Amino acid sequence: MKTIPIISYQHIRDRAESQSVSVAEFEKQIAYIKKKGYEFLSLDEYVTLKCNTGSLESSKKKYILVIFEGGWRDFYTNAMPILRQYNAKAALFIATEWIDEASKQAISNPNISSSEFPHDESMMALKENPRSVVCTWEELRHTQDIISFGSMTHTYQLSNYVIKPWHEDLQLSKDLIVQHLGIQTTHLLWPRGEYDATLLRTAKKMGFKAFYLKQHGLNFQDSYLDENTYYAMCNSLSYLKKFLFICANALRYKLFGVFL
Numbered sequence: 001m002k003t004i005p006i007i008s009y010q011h012i013r014d015r016a017e018s019q020s021v022s023v024a025e026f027e028k029q030i031a032y033i034k035k036k037g038y039e040f041l042s043l044d045e046y047v048t049l050k051c052n053t054g055s056l057e058s059s060k061k062k063y064i065l066v067i068f069e070g071g072w073r074d075f076y077t078n079a080m081p082i083l084r085q086y087n088a089k090a091a092l093f094i095a096t097e098w099i100d101e102a103s104k105q106a107i108s109n110p111n112i113s114s115s116e117f118p119h120d121e122s123m124m125a126l127k128e129n130p131r132s133v134v135c136t137w138e139e140l141r142h143t144q145d146i147i148s149f150g151s152m153t154h155t156y157q158l159s160n161y162v163i164k165p166w167h168e169d170l171q172l173s174k175d176l177i178v179q180h181l182g183i184q185t186t187h188l189l190w191p192r193g194e195y196d197a198t199l200l201r202t203a204k205k206m207g208f209k210a211f212y213l214k215q216h217g218l219n220f221q222d223s224y225l226d227e228n229t230y231y232a233m234c235n236s237l238s239y240l241k242k243f244l245f246i247c248a249n250a251l252r253y254k255l256f257g258v259f260l
Contacts, residue, residue, distance in 0.1 A: 001250045002056040003218040004041075004049060005243070006065040006230035011072055011119065012079040019119040021235050027082045028237050030066075036244070038064045040089040042148035043187045047210050050228075053221045064244075066090040067212070067230060069152065069189065071099050071135045072122065073114045080143055091148045092140070093189040093212070095156040096176040102130040103137045103180075137180040149177060150187030150212070157191050166199055170206050186210060200226060216260065218253055231260065 011020040021029070033040070039061060041049065046065045049055070056063075068075050071094040083090055105112065115132040117125055122133045140149070154173040155164060164172065170188070177185050186209040193213040200211065210225040217229035231243055246256045 001220055003220055003247055003249060003253075004046065004056070004063050004065065005247045006046075006067060006212070006219060006228060007240070007243070008067045008069060008214065008230045008232050009079070010069050010232070011074050011122075012082075013074040013116055015116060015118065016235075017118055018234065021233060023078050023082070025235050025237065026079060027085075029233065029240050030082055030086050030088055032237060032240065033064060033066075033244075034086050034088065036062070038062045041065045042089050043091045043150055043185075043210070044148065045089075046091075046228075047186075047225065050219060050221055050225070051223050053223070056221050062248075065230075067150075067189075068092045070095065071140065073133055073135055074116065076135045076139045076143070077114065080147075083146055087146070089146050089148070091150060091187070092143070093150040093152040093187070094140070094177075095152045095191075096154045096173045097156070098126055098130055098134045099137055099140065099180075100176060101126070102134045105129070105131040106136045106138075140181060144181065148187075149181055149183060150185050150189055151177065151208070152189045153191055167202055167206065170203055170208070174207065187212065189213070216257065218247060218250060220250070 009021055012023055012026045013020050014022045041063050049063060066088065068079065068090060071092060075092065112131040115125065117133065125133045151173040154169045174185065177183060186207060188203055188208040189212040193215060210228060212228045212230060214232060215229050219228055233240055243260060246252050246260055
């Protein structure tokens with residue numbers, strides 16, 4: 001049985017850390033995916049294809065969903081030119097508080113330069129200087145020709161400002177995405193992959209339909225959208241090649257999934 005692989009990135013920059021893939025390596029990976037004939041999906045296209053049971057088995061086409069987490073500034077400066085070069089669609093999950101605070105700061109001080117801190121320090125910078133590390137709403141609007149958007153909640157449940165109950169957090173995230181990007185997203189990536197049945201029910205009542213988390217597993221064609229699993233890519237083209245080979249179908253994953 002064929003599957004729809006989902007791969008994720010956080011930072012695209014030349015820094016030696018697990019959360020970062022170098023610019024040159026990222027281009028190699030996107031070029032390889034393109035060369036192997038994969039069609040890049042938007043979030044809504046992914047859901048439509050996933051729920052269209054059986055269509056993959058009768059088709060020679062291959063599909064992939066590429067996602068980015070966080071809306072870090074290097075996504076806009078480093079990843080976007082490469083995605084455009086290869087006409088590769090991708091998805092961006094954003095914590096709307098980060099984007100909103102960075103946008104406010106950019107208005108009051110438009111000359112804030114980008115700071116490529118290590119990932120943990122970038123998280124800390126969100127409190128005092130968010131614009132130095134994440135995108136603005138204006139920048140994200142400029143990506144909408146090839147980027148689709150999902151929510152990573154408003155605060156990532158790690159607020160530097162005001163901690164909100166989950167239902168308020170999710171609603172504010174949806175409202176800000178509508179306000180600034182003009183779309184009603186139904187896609188939610190769980191912060192740190194943590195959720196329970198109560199949170200899932202709450203999110204569904206608020207209009208979210210497809211849920212994403214980083215864990216081992218395959219995405220088959222069916223109507224089950226509660227756990228769309230993804231794998232984080234690293235600074236290695238060979239790992240991407242191995243991942244795509246193993247996750248191409250259920251039999252390979254059963255035999256070789258332990259090596260991922």
